Amino acid sequence: MITTVTLNASIDKIYTIASPMEVGAVQRVATVIDNAGGKGLNCARAVATCGERVCATGFVGGHNGAYLCERFTKDGIAHDFVRTARETRCCLNIIEPSKRSTEFLEPGRPVTAEDVAAIEAKVAELAGNSDVVTFNGSVPTGCGNDIYRTLVATVRAAGKPALLDTSGKLLVGSLDARPTMIKPNTDEICAILGRKPESLEEVVAAAREVREAHGVAQVVVSLGGDGAIMSCADGEFRGVAPKIEVVNTVGSGDTMVGAFAVAIAHGMAPADQLRYAMACASANCLTASTGHFEMASAEELMAGTRVERI
Template sequence: MILTVTLNTSIDKAYRIPSTLERGTVMRVAECIDNAGGKGLNASRSVATCGEEVLATGFVGGNNGRLLCGLLDRDGIPHDFVEVATETRCCVNVLEPDGLSTEFLEPGREITEGELESLEGHLSSLAARADVVTMNGSFPRGLPADTYARLIKLVRSLGKPCILDTSGATLKGSIDALPTMVKPNTDEIGQILGRKVSSTDEVITAARELCKRGIAQVVVSLGGDGAVMACAEGTFRGIAPKIEVVNPVGAGDTMVGAFAVSMARKMRPTEQLRYAMACASANCMSASTGHFDMEVARGLMDGTIVERVA
């Protein structure tokens, strides 16, 4: 079973509009797609689409929290959340005809120390039954900076692999807890290491350096140019086939979910990268955030190249 932890859940609304977004005007929405959101819930759908058992946990609250649980039920995603006093947030993604995406992300509302302690006790019980645990996304307000470090150490003390997918100071402050895998982009790995990282060679060097700190797999996203992965077997670059992008939102979360599945299935790291990248590419071909067709992903695997670079 894959356990996903989403601290900052949301109701995600994808607004498809028939014309270019114009500031200061009334825009008519042609289609609205509601999903249970937050990076970990996108990862949960990825796990389920891959055919593995998944359980989603984290924080939910208020009417939006109840709606979120209903949307997960609709998607067939089992969940066991800690209920909090504040309302779950909403986020909006505006999709224009040319494929341009504009996101409006609400901050998560206040979480108390007592609610965090409730989650820690809950996580200890759930993680004991999991094969892999993922921790995804930003913090709602009120959580201390070391929240992920606390949760990672808890999961690792149970002997379970832990994937961390977050950003900025939250990611940098959690590295020393040694999650099994992290998935920064080039800017984020540069922030962790305290230097600018831009060229592919610099990415390769940075990924290897971070791996040597004790993180088993460092996967650096290069956007449309693929990804670099450093691990004990070496350093590899994955290059996905060219596709027509419909909605790229949630592709990174899909990749994390697919990595968790491939870890649980004991795939070799190079095959984990190929599998996860194919699923992420398939996500970009779907209008619905965090959804993809597994048959499309299987078709993309043959065209996904993974080559050793160091």
């Protein structure tokens, strides 16, 4: 089983509009898609799509939290959340006819010290029955910048892989807990090293430096349409997915983390993990609904996804 931890869950609404967005004017929405959202919940859906058992945990609260759980139950995904007194946030993604995407992300409502203690106990409980645990996204006020370091250390002490996908102080402050995998972009690498890699060669060197300096087994750097770089004990690899007609890119990074969790749980070699995860992430870009993809599409894309040792 894979456990996903989402401390800043949301109700994600996708608005598709029929004409380009005009600032200051009334916008008529053509279609609406509601999802149980937050990076970790997108990750959980990816794990389920890959055919693996998954349990989603984190914070939920209020009417939105109840609706979120209802949506996840309808999707057939197990969940075991900590209930808070404050309302779960909402996030909007507006997609124009050109496929340009504009997001409005609410902050998470504050949580209490008791809520934090409850999620620490919940993660410790679930880690014992998990093959892999993922930690995804931002955190609400009240968690503090050390929350992921504490939770990752709990999972690692249980002898289980911990995958961390976050940014800023949350990422930098968690590295001494030695997460199994991190997935920074070049801005996040800059936050770790104090410099931003520009060329492909600099990205490769930076990924290796982060891995060796902090004891992270796998550092995966997303390059958007240019693929991804992975540094691991086996060496450095570049993955490049086939060109596709993109519908919605939101959630593709979360899908990649979920697919990596499945690949690690199945004992795949690192290069095969990268190929599998990139194919699933690309398949996510083919659907309008955030964090959803068809496994058949991922399998087709996998055949054309190149992974090369650098």
